Amino acid sequence: MIESVERNLYLHPLNEGQQQFCIFISMKKLSLIFLVAISFTACKKDKTLPQPAPASVTITSMSDTTKMFYAVLQLVTTQNISILPTSLSNTYFASATFSPVLQQLSSWYMSTYVNLVQVNNTQLTLSSQSSPGFSYYDNYFYTNDSIANWHILGKNNIPSFDYTGSGQMPFYNYILIPDSINRNQDFTLPVNPARAKTFEVYIKNTGNSYTIDTIVTLTSNQISITIPAAKLNYLANDYNQLIITQINRSPKSVNGLPMCFVYEYQSRKPVFFK
Numbered sequence: 001m002i003e004s005v006e007r008n009l010y011l012h013p014l015n016e017g018q019q020q021f022c023i024f025i026s027m028k029k030l031s032l033i034f035l036v037a038i039s040f041t042a043c044k045k046d047k048t049l050p051q052p053a054p055a056s057v058t059i060t061s062m063s064d065t066t067k068m069f070y071a072v073l074q075l076v077t078t079q080n081i082s083i084l085p086t087s088l089s090n091t092y093f094a095s096a097t098f099s100p101v102l103q104q105l106s107s108w109y110m111s112t113y114v115n116l117v118q119v120n121n122t123q124l125t126l127s128s129q130s131s132p133g134f135s136y137y138d139n140y141f142y143t144n145d146s147i148a149n150w151h152i153l154g155k156n157n158i159p160s161f162d163y164t165g166s167g168q169m170p171f172y173n174y175i176l177i178p179d180s181i182n183r184n185q186d187f188t189l190p191v192n193p194a195r196a197k198t199f200e201v202y203i204k205n206t207g208n209s210y211t212i213d214t215i216v217t218l219t220s221n222q223i224s225i226t227i228p229a230a231k232l233n234y235l236a237n238d239y240n241q242l243i244i245t246q247i248n249r250s251p252k253s254v255n256g257l258p259m260c261f262v263y264e265y266q267s268r269k270p271v272f273f274k
Contacts, residue, residue, distance in 0.1 A: 057161040062251035064197070066258055068102040069251070071158065074262040075119070075148050081174050081269035088174065094119045096150075097135040098158050105260065111135065115160075116153035148263075159255045170196035170246035170265040177242065180272040183232045189225055189244070193218040196246030196265070199225060203232075204241035235273045242271040 076093040096119075100112045117124040117136040124136035147166045154160040172195075181187050191199050196218065203212040212231050216222075243266060250261040 057159060057255055058253075059161065059163055059255075060253045062253050062258060064249070064251065066251040066260075067104055068258060069099070069105065069260045070102060070257040071096065071098045071254075071259040072105060072108070072262060073119075073150055073259065074264065075169065076264040076266065077169060078266040078268060079172070079174060081177065081267065083179065083270060091139070093137070093139045094122070094124060095135050095137040096124060096152075098156075100157055102258070112156045112158065114152060114155045114158050116151070118149075118151040120147070120149050148261075150261075157257075159257070161254050163252070163254070163261070165250060165261055165263070168248050168250055168261075169263045170248055172244055172246060172265060172267045174267060174269065177244065177267060177269050178271065180274055181232065181242075183235055183237070183273050184229055185232075186229050187227045187232060189227075191216075191218055191222060191225055193220050193222055196248055198247040198249075200243075200245040200247070201225070201227060202243040202245070203235065204243060205235060232273065237274060239270045239272050241268060243268050 073096045074094065076095075078091045078093070080089045080091065081087075082089075096117045097108065098112050098114055099108070099110055101110060103109065111134050113126075114136075119138075122138055124138045126136055127134050147164065148169075150161075150163045150165070152158070152161050152163075176190055189201065199216045199218055201212070201214040212227065212235075214225065214227055214231075216225050245267075246265045248263045250263070252259050252261060
């Protein structure tokens, strides 16, 4: 009907009343096409929206010896200690990496996408790094170090889930870090296994490369770690960056998929090696 009216309008000139009638019909046709296009676009968009986390997700603890995972979700708190005068500032970092297959933390080689990653109501951004090493990250969010609320909207083989981790972030008292270290003597740091399962010490020299590293899995009754003078005496007589890293790993089964929740606390301080 509309097509025949428009064709007649082209072939046979119409009077003023007929022209107004045909213009009305043409405008109605355009409006109808526009509405159909909007409806189709809206329906298509709705189908791609991520779905909320289902209530049926089961999350259980796994053995600390678990080595293979489908996901690594990490929170890092860095305590920066300045000297002369002494001042403190904290920075925070969060990341999450997901995999289509089981992988070891030390040799992660493949990643997969999910729909959404949030921690403490902050949405993580997909990194620009190309496959296979991409992850979701954010280094501006705030955490009080005691509670981490993860909200994942899954995709591919990763389920949607919510998980709250609390009381697992390590801590190290900056007062325990000396202002100076004798390069010709063993250097001992107190540790607390109740706060962290892994304790790492790095010394970053003035040439901006890591020259010393000590990584220890703490035993339940361990109270200190020692770096021998043989590792220290070749450092320059200068300020070097001392980095103490404490790590807790909490393996969880999420609907049967092993995932590792990592809590890392770093203390960074310039220390004079004499």
